[in-house]
Amino acid sequence: MTQVLRTKNLNLNIRGLKPSSTLAINERSNKLQAQGKQVYRFGFGQSPFPVPEVVIEALRHNAHQKDYLPVKGLHALRRAVAQYATSKIGIHRAADDVLIGPGSKELMFLLQLVYYGDLLIPRPGWVSYAPQAQIIGRNVHWIRTEESNGWRLTAKELDLICRTDPDRPRIVVLNYPANPTGTTFSRRELIELAEVAQTYGIILLSDEIYGDLHHEGEHLSVAHFYPEGTIISTGLSKWCGAGGWRLGTFIFPPALHWLLDAMAVAASETFTSTSAPIQYAAVRAFQGGEEIEYYLFHSRRVLKAIGNFLWRKLDVHHVTCPQPEGGFYLFPNFEYYRESLARRNILTSVELCNALLDETGVALLPAYDFGFSPRMLAARLSYVDFDGEQALQKAYELGEQSVDESFVKDVAGKMIEGIHHMLDWLNQ
Numbered sequence: 001m002t003q004v005l006r007t008k009n010l011n012l013n014i015r016g017l018k019p020s021s022t023l024a025i026n027e028r029s030n031k032l033q034a035q036g037k038q039v040y041r042f043g044f045g046q047s048p049f050p051v052p053e054v055v056i057e058a059l060r061h062n063a064h065q066k067d068y069l070p071v072k073g074l075h076a077l078r079r080a081v082a083q084y085a086t087s088k089i090g091i092h093r094a095a096d097d098v099l100i101g102p103g104s105k106e107l108m109f110l111l112q113l114v115y116y117g118d119l120l121i122p123r124p125g126w127v128s129y130a131p132q133a134q135i136i137g138r139n140v141h142w143i144r145t146e147e148s149n150g151w152r153l154t155a156k157e158l159d160l161i162c163r164t165d166p167d168r169p170r171i172v173v174l175n176y177p178a179n180p181t182g183t184t185f186s187r188r189e190l191i192e193l194a195e196v197a198q199t200y201g202i203i204l205l206s207d208e209i210y211g212d213l214h215h216e217g218e219h220l221s222v223a224h225f226y227p228e229g230t231i232i233s234t235g236l237s238k239w240c241g242a243g244g245w246r247l248g249t250f251i252f253p254p255a256l257h258w259l260l261d262a263m264a265v266a267a268s269e270t271f272t273s274t275s276a277p278i279q280y281a282a283v284r285a286f287q288g289g290e291e292i293e294y295y296l297f298h299s300r301r302v303l304k305a306i307g308n309f310l311w312r313k314l315d316v317h318h319v320t321c322p323q324p325e326g327g328f329y330l331f332p333n334f335e336y337y338r339e340s341l342a343r344r345n346i347l348t349s350v351e352l353c354n355a356l357l358d359e360t361g362v363a364l365l366p367a368y369d370f371g372f373s374p375r376m377l378a379a380r381l382s383y384v385d386f387d388g389e390q391a392l393q394k395a396y397e398l399g400e401q402s403v404d405e406s407f408v409k410d411v412a413g414k415m416i417e418g419i420h421h422m423l424d425w426l427n428q
Helices: 002-006 021-034 054-061 075-089 105-112 128-136 154-161 188-198 254-268 276-287 288-317 336-344 350-359 386-399 405-411 412-428
Strands: 099-100 118-122 140-143 172-174 201-205 230-235 248-251 379-382
Touching: 054 276, 054 288, 075 099, 075 248, 075 276, 099 105, 099 254, 105 128, 105 230, 105 248, 105 254, 118 128, 118 230, 128 140, 140 154, 172 188, 188 201, 230 254, 288 386, 288 405, 288 412, 336 350, 350 412, 386 405, 405 412
Parallel strands: 118 140, 118 172, 172 201, 201 230
Antiparallel strands: 099 248, 230 248
Protein backbone atom coordinates (compact mmCIF):
# COMPACT_ATOMS: atom_id res chain seq x y z
CA MET A 1 0.00 0.00 0.00
CA THR A 2 2.82 2.40 0.90
CA GLN A 3 4.48 1.82 -2.47
CA VAL A 4 1.19 2.49 -4.27
CA LEU A 5 0.82 5.78 -2.42
CA ARG A 6 4.37 6.79 -3.19
CA THR A 7 3.96 6.23 -6.91
CA LYS A 8 0.41 7.43 -7.34
CA ASN A 9 1.47 10.70 -9.00
CA LEU A 10 3.35 8.75 -11.67
CA ASN A 11 0.10 7.15 -12.77
CA LEU A 12 -1.81 10.36 -13.37
CA ASN A 13 -2.47 11.37 -16.98
CA ILE A 14 -1.95 15.03 -15.99
CA ARG A 15 1.65 14.41 -14.96
CA GLY A 16 3.75 17.45 -15.85
CA LEU A 17 0.75 19.77 -16.05
CA LYS A 18 0.14 22.66 -13.72
CA PRO A 19 -3.05 24.65 -13.02
CA SER A 20 -4.22 26.95 -15.81
CA SER A 21 -1.81 29.89 -16.03
CA THR A 22 -4.55 32.49 -16.28
CA LEU A 23 -6.29 31.21 -13.17
CA ALA A 24 -3.00 30.83 -11.31
CA ILE A 25 -1.91 34.42 -11.96
CA ASN A 26 -5.31 35.66 -10.80
CA GLU A 27 -5.06 33.72 -7.54
CA ARG A 28 -1.47 34.83 -6.98
CA SER A 29 -2.48 38.48 -7.58
CA ASN A 30 -5.35 38.11 -5.12
CA LYS A 31 -2.98 36.69 -2.51
CA LEU A 32 -0.48 39.54 -2.93
CA GLN A 33 -3.24 42.14 -2.70
CA ALA A 34 -4.56 40.49 0.47
CA GLN A 35 -1.07 40.99 1.91
CA GLY A 36 -1.39 44.72 1.23
CA LYS A 37 0.84 44.83 -1.85
CA GLN A 38 0.09 46.95 -4.91
CA VAL A 39 -0.56 44.69 -7.89
CA TYR A 40 -1.11 45.83 -11.48
CA ARG A 41 -3.29 43.06 -12.84
CA PHE A 42 -2.27 42.57 -16.46
CA GLY A 43 -2.33 38.79 -16.14
CA PHE A 44 -5.98 37.69 -16.07
CA GLY A 45 -8.15 38.10 -19.17
CA GLN A 46 -11.57 38.85 -17.74
CA SER A 47 -13.92 41.39 -19.28
CA PRO A 48 -14.00 44.55 -17.13
CA PHE A 49 -17.51 45.48 -18.25
CA PRO A 50 -20.73 44.64 -16.37
CA VAL A 51 -23.24 42.24 -17.86
CA PRO A 52 -25.85 44.28 -19.80
CA GLU A 53 -28.78 45.14 -17.56
CA VAL A 54 -31.33 43.54 -19.90
CA VAL A 55 -29.48 40.23 -19.56
CA ILE A 56 -29.25 40.53 -15.76
CA GLU A 57 -32.98 41.19 -15.67
CA ALA A 58 -33.58 38.03 -17.70
CA LEU A 59 -31.56 36.07 -15.14
CA ARG A 60 -33.63 37.54 -12.29
CA HIS A 61 -36.82 36.46 -14.02
CA ASN A 62 -35.52 32.93 -14.49
CA ALA A 63 -33.84 32.30 -11.14
CA HIS A 64 -36.65 29.85 -10.34
CA GLN A 65 -35.77 27.57 -13.27
CA LYS A 66 -34.59 24.35 -11.65
CA ASP A 67 -35.22 21.47 -14.04
CA TYR A 68 -32.54 19.60 -15.93
CA LEU A 69 -32.47 20.89 -19.50
CA PRO A 70 -31.71 18.90 -22.67
CA VAL A 71 -28.08 17.85 -23.03
CA LYS A 72 -27.66 19.83 -26.24
CA GLY A 73 -29.17 22.90 -24.61
CA LEU A 74 -32.44 24.76 -24.17
CA HIS A 75 -34.13 24.81 -27.58
CA ALA A 76 -35.01 28.49 -27.31
CA LEU A 77 -31.35 29.26 -26.65
CA ARG A 78 -30.11 27.08 -29.49
CA ARG A 79 -32.54 28.91 -31.76
CA ALA A 80 -31.33 32.30 -30.49
CA VAL A 81 -27.68 31.33 -31.07
CA ALA A 82 -28.55 30.15 -34.58
CA GLN A 83 -30.26 33.47 -35.28
CA TYR A 84 -27.19 35.26 -33.86
CA ALA A 85 -25.00 33.28 -36.29
CA THR A 86 -27.27 34.24 -39.16
CA SER A 87 -27.67 37.93 -38.36
CA LYS A 88 -24.32 38.83 -36.72
CA ILE A 89 -21.85 36.37 -38.25
CA GLY A 90 -23.67 36.06 -41.58
CA ILE A 91 -23.75 32.24 -41.60
CA HIS A 92 -27.18 30.64 -41.94
CA ARG A 93 -27.66 28.13 -39.15
CA ALA A 94 -30.61 26.43 -37.41
CA ALA A 95 -31.20 25.44 -33.78
CA ASP A 96 -30.18 21.85 -34.57
CA ASP A 97 -26.70 23.11 -35.50
CA VAL A 98 -25.98 24.44 -31.98
CA LEU A 99 -24.55 22.78 -28.89
CA ILE A 100 -24.58 24.53 -25.50
CA GLY A 101 -22.04 23.81 -22.77
CA PRO A 102 -20.80 25.15 -19.41
CA GLY A 103 -18.23 27.39 -21.07
CA SER A 104 -16.60 27.04 -24.49
CA LYS A 105 -13.55 25.59 -22.69
CA GLU A 106 -15.52 22.45 -21.76
CA LEU A 107 -16.83 22.09 -25.30
CA MET A 108 -13.29 22.30 -26.71
CA PHE A 109 -12.27 19.52 -24.36
CA LEU A 110 -15.16 17.30 -25.46
CA LEU A 111 -14.37 17.93 -29.12
CA GLN A 112 -10.86 16.59 -28.67
CA LEU A 113 -12.18 13.72 -26.58
CA VAL A 114 -14.58 12.41 -29.23
CA TYR A 115 -12.58 13.24 -32.38
CA TYR A 116 -9.48 11.17 -32.88
CA GLY A 117 -7.09 13.59 -34.54
CA ASP A 118 -4.03 15.75 -34.00
CA LEU A 119 -4.41 19.25 -32.62
CA LEU A 120 -2.63 22.03 -34.55
CA ILE A 121 -2.17 25.33 -32.72
CA PRO A 122 -0.61 28.49 -34.15
CA ARG A 123 2.10 29.75 -31.78
CA PRO A 124 1.36 31.74 -29.65
CA GLY A 125 -1.90 30.09 -28.66
CA TRP A 126 -4.25 30.31 -25.67
CA VAL A 127 -2.92 28.56 -22.58
CA SER A 128 -5.53 25.74 -22.35
CA TYR A 129 -5.58 24.35 -25.90
CA ALA A 130 -2.46 22.18 -25.57
CA PRO A 131 -2.98 21.01 -21.95
CA GLN A 132 -6.44 19.75 -22.87
CA ALA A 133 -4.94 17.67 -25.67
CA GLN A 134 -2.28 16.35 -23.31
CA ILE A 135 -4.87 15.28 -20.74
CA ILE A 136 -6.77 13.36 -23.43
CA GLY A 137 -3.62 11.94 -25.03
CA ARG A 138 -3.75 13.69 -28.41
CA ASN A 139 -0.74 14.82 -30.42
CA VAL A 140 -0.11 18.56 -30.39
CA HIS A 141 1.71 20.39 -33.17
CA TRP A 142 2.60 24.05 -32.73
CA ILE A 143 2.64 25.99 -36.00
CA ARG A 144 5.27 28.68 -36.41
CA THR A 145 4.22 32.31 -36.84
CA GLU A 146 6.25 35.52 -37.08
CA GLU A 147 6.05 38.76 -35.13
CA SER A 148 6.52 40.67 -38.40
CA ASN A 149 3.18 39.19 -39.51
CA GLY A 150 1.40 39.99 -36.26
CA TRP A 151 1.88 36.40 -35.05
CA ARG A 152 -0.82 35.28 -37.53
CA LEU A 153 -0.94 31.80 -39.02
CA THR A 154 -0.29 31.73 -42.77
CA ALA A 155 -1.72 29.30 -45.28
CA LYS A 156 1.83 28.42 -46.35
CA GLU A 157 2.83 27.25 -42.86
CA LEU A 158 -0.38 25.24 -42.47
CA ASP A 159 0.16 23.56 -45.84
CA LEU A 160 3.75 22.63 -44.96
CA ILE A 161 2.58 20.67 -41.92
CA CYS A 162 -0.25 18.88 -43.73
CA ARG A 163 1.30 17.98 -47.08
CA THR A 164 3.61 15.23 -45.79
CA ASP A 165 0.62 13.25 -44.42
CA PRO A 166 -2.39 14.68 -46.25
CA ASP A 167 -4.98 12.19 -44.99
CA ARG A 168 -4.18 12.51 -41.30
CA PRO A 169 -7.20 13.68 -39.22
CA ARG A 170 -6.54 17.12 -37.75
CA ILE A 171 -8.20 19.91 -35.80
CA VAL A 172 -6.76 23.39 -36.34
CA VAL A 173 -7.59 26.10 -33.84
CA LEU A 174 -8.03 29.61 -35.21
CA ASN A 175 -8.53 32.17 -32.45
CA TYR A 176 -9.20 35.72 -33.61
CA PRO A 177 -9.19 38.45 -32.49
CA ALA A 178 -6.43 36.53 -30.82
CA ASN A 179 -5.56 35.71 -27.27
CA PRO A 180 -2.70 36.56 -26.57
CA THR A 181 -1.83 38.97 -29.41
CA GLY A 182 -4.94 41.07 -30.05
CA THR A 183 -4.53 40.62 -33.82
CA THR A 184 -7.03 39.30 -36.35
CA PHE A 185 -7.09 37.98 -39.91
CA SER A 186 -7.80 39.84 -43.12
CA ARG A 187 -10.36 38.56 -45.61
CA ARG A 188 -7.60 37.37 -47.95
CA GLU A 189 -5.80 35.49 -45.15
CA LEU A 190 -9.02 33.71 -44.16
CA ILE A 191 -9.72 32.70 -47.76
CA GLU A 192 -6.21 31.24 -48.13
CA LEU A 193 -6.44 29.33 -44.85
CA ALA A 194 -9.86 27.98 -45.82
CA GLU A 195 -8.48 26.70 -49.12
CA VAL A 196 -5.75 24.72 -47.33
CA ALA A 197 -8.23 23.37 -44.75
CA GLN A 198 -10.57 22.28 -47.53
CA THR A 199 -7.74 20.57 -49.44
CA TYR A 200 -6.79 18.39 -46.47
CA GLY A 201 -10.23 17.92 -44.91
CA ILE A 202 -9.18 19.69 -41.73
CA ILE A 203 -11.75 20.50 -39.05
CA LEU A 204 -11.38 24.18 -38.22
CA LEU A 205 -12.29 25.16 -34.68
CA SER A 206 -12.82 28.88 -35.13
CA ASP A 207 -12.60 30.33 -31.63
CA GLU A 208 -14.44 33.63 -32.12
CA ILE A 209 -15.11 34.38 -28.45
CA TYR A 210 -13.68 37.90 -29.01
CA GLY A 211 -15.44 38.44 -32.35
CA ASP A 212 -17.87 41.05 -31.05
CA LEU A 213 -14.93 42.94 -29.51
CA HIS A 214 -13.24 43.57 -32.87
CA HIS A 215 -12.29 47.20 -32.34
CA GLU A 216 -13.92 48.34 -35.58
CA GLY A 217 -16.92 46.02 -35.26
CA GLU A 218 -15.86 44.27 -38.49
CA HIS A 219 -15.21 40.68 -37.44
CA LEU A 220 -15.33 38.18 -40.30
CA SER A 221 -15.68 34.42 -39.76
CA VAL A 222 -13.66 31.86 -41.71
CA ALA A 223 -16.91 29.88 -41.91
CA HIS A 224 -17.87 32.09 -44.85
CA PHE A 225 -15.13 30.43 -46.89
CA TYR A 226 -15.11 26.89 -45.45
CA PRO A 227 -18.65 26.41 -44.17
CA GLU A 228 -18.70 22.61 -44.35
CA GLY A 229 -15.68 22.12 -42.07
CA THR A 230 -15.79 25.01 -39.60
CA ILE A 231 -17.12 24.92 -36.03
CA ILE A 232 -17.63 28.40 -34.58
CA SER A 233 -17.00 28.72 -30.84
CA THR A 234 -18.37 31.61 -28.82
CA GLY A 235 -20.09 32.29 -25.50
CA LEU A 236 -20.96 34.94 -22.92
CA SER A 237 -17.61 35.46 -21.20
CA LYS A 238 -15.98 38.20 -23.31
CA TRP A 239 -18.51 40.23 -25.28
CA CYS A 240 -21.21 39.96 -22.59
CA GLY A 241 -18.91 40.31 -19.58
CA ALA A 242 -20.25 37.09 -18.02
CA GLY A 243 -17.23 34.81 -17.65
CA GLY A 244 -18.39 33.46 -14.31
CA TRP A 245 -21.76 32.46 -15.74
CA ARG A 246 -19.97 29.66 -17.64
CA LEU A 247 -21.92 29.33 -20.86
CA GLY A 248 -20.35 28.48 -24.20
CA THR A 249 -21.70 27.58 -27.61
CA PHE A 250 -20.48 25.56 -30.59
CA ILE A 251 -22.13 26.30 -33.94
CA PHE A 252 -21.75 23.37 -36.36
CA PRO A 253 -22.36 23.02 -40.09
CA PRO A 254 -24.89 20.32 -41.03
CA ALA A 255 -22.03 18.21 -42.44
CA LEU A 256 -20.58 17.86 -38.92
CA HIS A 257 -23.77 16.89 -37.07
CA TRP A 258 -22.23 13.47 -36.42
CA LEU A 259 -19.60 15.24 -34.36
CA LEU A 260 -22.18 17.35 -32.51
CA ASP A 261 -24.10 14.17 -31.64
CA ALA A 262 -20.95 12.44 -30.41
CA MET A 263 -20.11 15.40 -28.18
CA ALA A 264 -23.65 15.35 -26.80
CA VAL A 265 -23.23 11.70 -25.82
CA ALA A 266 -20.03 12.56 -23.93
CA ALA A 267 -21.75 15.58 -22.37
CA SER A 268 -24.59 13.40 -21.11
CA GLU A 269 -22.07 11.38 -19.10
CA THR A 270 -20.10 14.36 -17.78
CA PHE A 271 -21.83 17.69 -17.16
CA THR A 272 -25.39 16.51 -18.06
CA SER A 273 -26.59 20.00 -18.95
CA THR A 274 -25.70 23.65 -18.46
CA SER A 275 -27.23 25.70 -15.62
CA ALA A 276 -30.91 26.30 -16.35
CA PRO A 277 -31.24 29.95 -15.17
CA ILE A 278 -28.10 30.90 -17.12
CA GLN A 279 -29.42 29.32 -20.30
CA TYR A 280 -32.74 31.16 -20.04
CA ALA A 281 -30.91 34.46 -19.48
CA ALA A 282 -28.55 33.74 -22.38
CA VAL A 283 -31.54 33.68 -24.73
CA ARG A 284 -31.89 37.41 -24.15
CA ALA A 285 -28.16 37.98 -24.64
CA PHE A 286 -28.05 36.27 -28.01
CA GLN A 287 -31.24 37.96 -29.17
CA GLY A 288 -29.28 41.21 -29.12
CA GLY A 289 -31.16 44.40 -29.82
CA GLU A 290 -30.55 48.11 -29.48
CA GLU A 291 -29.43 48.05 -25.82
CA ILE A 292 -26.82 45.36 -26.42
CA GLU A 293 -25.54 46.93 -29.63
CA TYR A 294 -25.12 50.24 -27.79
CA TYR A 295 -23.24 48.43 -25.03
CA LEU A 296 -20.97 46.70 -27.56
CA PHE A 297 -20.26 49.87 -29.53
CA HIS A 298 -19.00 51.68 -26.45
CA SER A 299 -17.16 48.61 -25.10
CA ARG A 300 -15.24 48.39 -28.35
CA ARG A 301 -14.25 52.03 -28.48
CA VAL A 302 -13.11 52.04 -24.85
CA LEU A 303 -10.93 48.96 -25.44
CA LYS A 304 -9.56 50.38 -28.69
CA ALA A 305 -8.54 53.65 -27.03
CA ILE A 306 -6.88 51.97 -24.04
CA GLY A 307 -5.16 49.29 -26.13
CA ASN A 308 -3.69 51.78 -28.57
CA PHE A 309 -2.56 54.13 -25.81
CA LEU A 310 -0.64 51.35 -24.03
CA TRP A 311 0.72 50.01 -27.33
CA ARG A 312 2.20 53.42 -28.20
CA LYS A 313 3.65 53.77 -24.70
CA LEU A 314 5.44 50.41 -25.02
CA ASP A 315 6.64 51.08 -28.56
CA VAL A 316 8.42 54.29 -27.56
CA HIS A 317 10.48 52.24 -25.11
CA HIS A 318 11.41 49.53 -27.65
CA VAL A 319 8.96 46.97 -26.29
CA THR A 320 7.51 45.70 -29.56
CA CYS A 321 4.11 44.14 -30.16
CA PRO A 322 1.46 44.13 -32.89
CA GLN A 323 -1.05 46.95 -32.71
CA PRO A 324 -4.24 45.54 -31.15
CA GLU A 325 -7.21 44.99 -33.45
CA GLY A 326 -9.69 43.37 -31.09
CA GLY A 327 -10.22 41.90 -27.65
CA PHE A 328 -8.09 43.24 -24.79
CA TYR A 329 -4.56 41.85 -25.16
CA LEU A 330 -1.07 42.95 -26.12
CA PHE A 331 1.87 40.59 -26.59
CA PRO A 332 4.95 42.66 -25.71
CA ASN A 333 8.37 41.41 -26.79
CA PHE A 334 11.26 42.44 -24.49
CA GLU A 335 14.08 41.30 -26.81
CA TYR A 336 15.59 44.81 -26.85
CA TYR A 337 16.40 44.39 -23.14
CA ARG A 338 17.88 40.87 -23.38
CA GLU A 339 21.44 41.88 -22.49
CA SER A 340 20.50 44.08 -19.56
CA LEU A 341 18.12 41.41 -18.25
CA ALA A 342 20.83 38.77 -18.60
CA ARG A 343 23.08 40.87 -16.36
CA ARG A 344 20.36 40.42 -13.71
CA ASN A 345 20.35 36.68 -14.47
CA ILE A 346 16.92 36.92 -16.11
CA LEU A 347 17.08 34.60 -19.12
CA THR A 348 13.54 33.28 -19.59
CA SER A 349 10.04 34.69 -19.89
CA VAL A 350 9.05 32.95 -16.65
CA GLU A 351 11.96 34.59 -14.78
CA LEU A 352 11.08 37.92 -16.35
CA CYS A 353 7.45 37.78 -15.22
CA ASN A 354 8.36 36.57 -11.74
CA ALA A 355 10.86 39.41 -11.30
CA LEU A 356 8.38 41.99 -12.57
CA LEU A 357 5.70 40.83 -10.17
CA ASP A 358 8.06 40.62 -7.19
CA GLU A 359 9.83 43.94 -7.80
CA THR A 360 7.17 46.15 -9.40
CA GLY A 361 3.79 44.48 -8.74
CA VAL A 362 3.19 44.14 -12.50
CA ALA A 363 1.49 40.81 -13.24
CA LEU A 364 2.01 39.42 -16.77
CA LEU A 365 1.83 35.91 -18.23
CA PRO A 366 5.07 34.57 -19.77
CA ALA A 367 5.35 33.62 -23.45
CA TYR A 368 6.31 30.14 -22.29
CA ASP A 369 2.67 29.54 -21.30
CA PHE A 370 1.59 30.29 -24.88
CA GLY A 371 3.73 27.69 -26.59
CA PHE A 372 7.15 29.35 -26.88
CA SER A 373 10.51 28.10 -25.68
CA PRO A 374 11.61 29.45 -22.28
CA ARG A 375 14.14 31.72 -24.02
CA MET A 376 11.45 33.81 -25.75
CA LEU A 377 11.38 37.09 -23.77
CA ALA A 378 7.76 38.01 -24.35
CA ALA A 379 4.56 38.05 -22.30
CA ARG A 380 0.83 38.58 -22.53
CA LEU A 381 -0.54 41.85 -21.20
CA SER A 382 -4.28 42.02 -20.58
CA TYR A 383 -5.53 45.62 -20.38
CA VAL A 384 -8.64 45.11 -18.28
CA ASP A 385 -7.56 46.41 -14.85
CA PHE A 386 -10.01 49.31 -14.82
CA ASP A 387 -13.57 50.01 -13.71
CA GLY A 388 -15.54 48.90 -16.74
CA GLU A 389 -18.86 50.19 -15.47
CA GLN A 390 -17.42 53.65 -14.87
CA ALA A 391 -15.67 53.64 -18.25
CA LEU A 392 -18.88 52.70 -20.07
CA GLN A 393 -20.83 55.43 -18.30
CA LYS A 394 -18.24 58.03 -19.29
CA ALA A 395 -18.30 56.75 -22.88
CA TYR A 396 -22.10 56.97 -22.92
CA GLU A 397 -21.88 60.57 -21.72
CA LEU A 398 -19.47 61.46 -24.53
CA GLY A 399 -22.05 60.44 -27.12
CA GLU A 400 -20.48 60.88 -30.54
CA GLN A 401 -17.41 62.67 -29.21
CA SER A 402 -14.19 60.74 -29.63
CA VAL A 403 -12.66 58.71 -26.82
CA ASP A 404 -9.33 60.52 -26.57
CA GLU A 405 -6.13 60.34 -24.51
CA SER A 406 -7.60 62.33 -21.64
CA PHE A 407 -10.41 59.76 -21.39
CA VAL A 408 -7.86 56.93 -21.19
CA LYS A 409 -5.86 58.72 -18.48
CA ASP A 410 -9.06 59.26 -16.54
CA VAL A 411 -10.36 55.67 -16.59
CA ALA A 412 -7.12 53.66 -16.91
CA GLY A 413 -4.81 55.54 -14.56
CA LYS A 414 -3.81 52.46 -12.57
CA MET A 415 -2.77 50.56 -15.70
CA ILE A 416 -0.77 53.53 -16.97
CA GLU A 417 0.97 53.68 -13.61
CA GLY A 418 1.75 49.97 -13.88
CA ILE A 419 3.21 50.40 -17.37
CA HIS A 420 5.42 53.24 -16.09
CA HIS A 421 6.68 51.05 -13.23
CA MET A 422 7.50 48.27 -15.69
CA LEU A 423 9.30 50.57 -18.12
CA ASP A 424 11.27 52.25 -15.33
CA TRP A 425 12.33 48.81 -14.10
CA LEU A 426 13.42 47.76 -17.60
CA ASN A 427 15.44 50.95 -18.05
CA GLN A 428 17.30 50.75 -14.74
